[in-house]
Amino acid sequence: MLNHHSYYSFKYGVLSPAEWIEWALEEGEEVLALTDINTSAACIEFSRRAREAGIKAVAGIDFCKASERQFIALARDEEAFAEMNHYLSTRLHQDLEAEAEAPLEKAYVIYPFDRAPKRNLRENEYIGLEPKDLNKLRFSPLKNQSSKMVILHPNSFRHKGDYNTHRLLRSIGENCLLSKLPAEKQAPAQWGLLNSRKLKALFSEYPEIISNSERILANCNLDFEFKNYSKSLNRIHYTDSLTGDREIIRSLCYNGLEYRYPNAGPEVYQRLEKELDVIEKRGYYSYFLINWDIVNYARRKNYFYVGRGSGANSLVAYLLRITDVDPIELDLYFERFINLSRRQPPDFDVDFSWRDRADVTRYIFERFPKASLLGSYTTFKYRAIVRELGKVLGLPGRDIDELSRARRQGGKDWDDMQKLVLRYGKRIEDFPNHLTVHASGILIPEKDISYYGSTFLPPKGFPTTHFDMYTAEDIGLHKFDILGQRGLAKIKEAVQLVKQNRPEAKELDIHQVQNFYKDPKIKDMLREGQTMACFYVESPAMRALLRKLRADTYLGLVAASSIIRPGVSASGMMAEYIRRYREPERRQYIHPKIGEILEETYGVMVYQEDVLKVAHFFAGLSLEEADVLRRGMSWKFRERNEFDTIKDKFFQNCAERGYSEAVSTEVWRQIESFGNYAFAKGHSASYAVESYQSLYLKAYYPLEYLLATINNGGGFYSVETYLNEARLAGGIVEAPCINRSEMEAVLIHPQIFLGLQMLKELEEKTAMNILRERHMNGPFENLNEFLERVEISLEQCILLIRINAFRAMEIDKKKLLWEAHFILGNAKKSAPVNELFRNTREKLVLPELESGEHEQAVDEIELLGFPLSSPFQLVPELPEGCIAAQDIAQHIGEEIRLCGYLIHVKNVTTRGQQARHMMFGTFLDQAGHFIDTVHFPPVAERYPFQGKGIYLIRGIVIEEYDFVSVEAKYIERLPYVNFEHA
Template identity: 45%
Template structure:
């Protein structure tokens, strides 16, 4: 008779997982439980399933709370009642309205109040008053005893034992941002709000059997009707299933003609397409394909580029109708990896759009399919490890020093301090509990009935409704998920194509993939690892791998993108793959089937599809069974006997095919060990397409491409190194200019003007007003002119002066800062001064004084050094060579003397790694780019570094544990390195013996 049970999805209030609550209730013989989380419907499907498995009758409900106070609880009679409760909660959340003290009529529900909010005589037919166990004895002298038909048992469940209640208090303190000793009874559940055995609970009400009978009547009237299965998804696209299949068939067969030229390949594609269509129709996924196609069609009509990836790229139908650009025939991809009759979870397409276009696509989906039927999926951030420990320690009043010590050494501190031990115990108890709800990366669900039949919605900051369920609860419901995702790489392509059209008047077709993948210039760049800025293949490790493999084609790039992933690399298979690539006759295939099916990867299982191939061809399991086995081995959910059945079938099939037991056991061992970290080949193939598109743009339009990367703020490296890449491609780099720059970085010919967005502390609103005024009234002729035409704060004006934005006026910074004090008067009311005479054209870009600094003998003048240090502070990096900013190093290591501060050293100034013999010693200056710490097999730490030499070229270093301990990295800057050059399959790197970070020159402004 617990009609108000809270799980941990009563966020920062409940502490019980649905599993723990139901298990304890079953152990105590509880026959009915009513879920009533606070303003949340997240775990409804899990709660119902667990109750039914435990033989407990589930009831679905919601507790409605406002400003931390419980108003009332709604219990659903049936599916319509659950829809009423979810819709009521959603309407107020989406509209941003507070819940009312008394709800409106909600059909098919019971409303239970925890306290009298109006005269009981005014209660409606479905309104009830809950009586707590501790309040029963008060009824004998209260008028409520005359209205027992309106009274029910109210025994909220928040905890089971004292430890649960201690966690509850901690969560409430975290939620309210206070220490737990300052909590008031109003902030907490009552200490008696616990799960009780049925006999114990009934004993409290023995003097009022009418209340027990009335409560039983309520229970009998409620049934948890929560529909699950594929039928809850949007059933048709055209209005009928036959119409859906007819449309999908037409689109797919037309796509075969468009994608494949006449001949044997066309015939093979046609046969596979027809076979896939039959399975798609049988599995009832026609509408799923058509809705995804509709999303992609809208995006292309709007001019948006997309990438269809994930297991959906295994489908030739997806390829033919334009969802994916991966040809399954070219890569021998299995459709069964995506859809098969044995798959336990619904398949899903992952569609990537540019980060600044995805929201428009999502908005289309909501408007096309209706907000009542559409929602983004949620994700739950949970309490984790050290963060949870800090939160708990804070609300228990520990000072910061003790918290830091406890987090650093939890068990050591807890052993010496009982309070720390108590904090550690509570923290361990909340780890894994949901903390707050946020938006899934891009999952969208579209339902046939209104979505409130399954879950409530909540409005998130972006303005889209988010379902209360996450992807796991959605999967349990049977909902299809449409992953509308975003990435920066597509933004790079879009921006580059736009710049090419504007600067060169050329239109670039990035969908002519056959031409792009076979372009010789693109293949050469790939082979040499010149991929900085290119999506998915620009990291130092990936560029090194491309060089070692001399990768110059699509198939090898797909493999390289997979073997570099942590699981494959750490297992040693990446190293084995490289070795077999260079020495293809140095190994023996485990069995003939490995040579037949895995010759492309030299007998190494690289992909999830490879597991399916080997299981299918070695032991004769069907492809759909092979995929089930792969998923079980990788930790997916399946019935326990399925794995054993498939294992027996594998060994039996291997024996029938003539394989001896020892070979079969070794193949099984390899499959079992590999499945846990295998990667989807179609996923790599999708990203490899985008990598080729990036390489093509970089090969033919390098400046436009790099500016596209800079303006989309995405990539492996900091902005500084993309700016440097543009410099190496021939661009002249200019600091932001008040008359030439835009908010984002701009390219004019080979002149690259950094955008104002990169200036730390600058106001976006100010820059937008600057651009608008410049468009309206022309360029600014002086600082005075600027201040007369725009209202600007003193600190903002100073930032513009210091970054060099007014250098076009021909006045030095010192003069401009002095003039600022004369023309800028923040006390006076600002008013734009009308122009008396027409303004002449602004002066051209002002070049810095390049004469040497005679005070110091340094190649940079004092003005140039001043500019460089301001750039370092305001942009985060100097636009001159950083080697010019270090104090003179030891003799024998010359500094470059470039002819222009925008250029780095002349070629040949530095001895590069590739010019040094293997194992030869080398000392050089290098500018730090990034490093990656990795554990060794002994548990020590080593590191891989990436650097720029004085000529501006990248090179890599290896720092073994002994060297790293003695000479650790000391942050950004210029270092002197000494070490030994080593080569791994032709790729040079420097094994560092010593490194020393060199100090920068003193800033003359402060000396």
């Protein structure tokens, strides 16, 4: 049993590793070799599942060139596995296919019968025979080499359905109709499953071949260790020894005490020594020091970063400046991050600016040469399945679109071909489609990564593993999470702009956030939900929550950052938290002990740490056991059966403490419903720090901050919405200008000139030519001179004219268009003219040209995606009787009419037996102020949104804890002017 393909043979195999193990158990197989095509992606997972089932797993790779097998390699031991992976990785990195003969010395190599080398085979090389090759063998010159032959039947398909699925996958891979799939691009139909008994019967005339096959399998003894976190596969020492690591981390921590706690009390020193003791016992000095090394590099480069997640629960991380959250101030449990009972490795999440992340990643790979990016897989999902299967089966586009929209409508009368798509679509749903890169994970192992798997080279240019994060965790490889974030780039660039434009702010230190917590202006912004453009607190839901809570403190914002999460909201705890926050007299606790434990959050579980507190102080579990419970609840690990490991003890302890079954069951229900999506408190606190930095800049330097927001791609809303916010802050938004604009938007107080990169279809090369010429030789004086100095095509020049980029020198766009056509003529491009050879062109005399009232707005919508003037001006006649957004609160309970410009829609499915669709809308009125609407299912179904534009809204004003919104009864998208006659 030397050759099996799983579905990790992408767009080829049809059985998962689990299905292979299930088959082996049914057939009584004791050993099984997994040999996926040009990948070792499944080897570790297959080995884990095989061990759990009591089956011996053999790791192999089927090396193919195009669709033609060259040879199969099987790992005798870890050195052979590393050799196989290194060879495959080298070929993949260089975009080379497998060679006809293997340069492998440690792994077993098996050549197909018809591709056997015409030379003497080495000790580790063999010839593989399929049953169909037996007749050929009798007449082959190789018939006397049975000592170097083994059985090589490719086990691939259980039945015809599997084979049909394989052919469909191959058609998708080859991007051709199933009817046009070449025979050589698909496996032969006879590659069905044959167990070892059937294979031995077929090869009964050749006992030596059978014994050779069995001997090879017996000699393959690669054995991964799973969940053995006492044996680290990661870089063991940051220096060259444990002593060296201990000395450097203690030195850094005690230096950090001077920075973080100038007057540290004994509780700080006790906590520090306790953490260092646990970190040393778990062997994590290197992990902390590598993270310190990375953020230390970032500080040297003046890169902004945020260390978040449960790592913020560590005082050591705070002292090393990996995080900026004080775990003592917030009473954060170190056990949430690391404890002696937690098997899984720690996991720091460090966010960098999206502009800086690439350089940080480059540094990591230069500093730690064995580093690899962590791989991941995209899987087949419904829409992609319908599209791909429909295409290879030759369905018309309309049928594919109908299936895509109709997500498994069982009652639909589909035709035979559509039914075929749905039937086989169910077979391949969630199959791995192709390898990709994990969003943030980097591995830094002690040994070369090839000991655990092969790597490929994605466009990022760094080696990336064929296995994913779950496999890495299985064997104890912990990842370093290096993420990119636009919010940090906004803050960094806003600070730079402030220091350039505001001499009084030269000493601004955005990291001294303690002062921001007490700032009265920021407190007002938080209470009123005036948080547009501010990190993590600008969404409609977050603005509404801030209004309801009237939260204006750091801890209040930390709590809001957590209860907004889906799991907390869906469990009803968000509503309960708001009620208890706003109405102290109505606070009731399921048990007095819960009220005592969760006093800070009014008896409601808000953070992951609250689960630890309740499990520890209420149910009497140790903090280590409580963390097992918390981790077991996570959706990422529930399928690994970790959820039930501690549940029985929870209820047993509750009963011993005299709690009623009803109380224990309700507390468990809250834990269970809450734990899936809750934030660690340190994670929320990290986000809150960044939110305060954004709020401060927005409060005191709004134009600089909003400019940085625009240049970093906006945020929750579109760039247009942030331009409106800039206008409210006193800014004047200008279209791109050839003499004032740069590639990105620039601020020349109070004007904001949009960048040339915002102009759709303007080529980057053209924009760079314009800027380079202007910076070298000064501003342009007129269109004629511009065309003499800048190489540009007529089409590109017309884009600039239509957006009014020449308005400083000529306001008549139509006149400029005529001149551009006259000067460029039929030339594909103008070319810069040497000063000596410039001729004065004949002046073009034009009659008076007329322009439509809305012509500029029409051009702006086409070229920028939105008008720079008010979109309300594009409605021929606005309805009468509409009130302004600022007056809505005066009409609680009344029916009103409003006009709003749609900027965001949130779609929601109601809970219950009959789930229905409802929506929340966010609009701007003519003054640029928010209108929030709710559309319950009957209204959502009868009056759906019809895209961007101005809407007439009729509805009832409702209020919930100071948050005012409109329950829509009717909406209508108002028509714009006829652009053809604009």
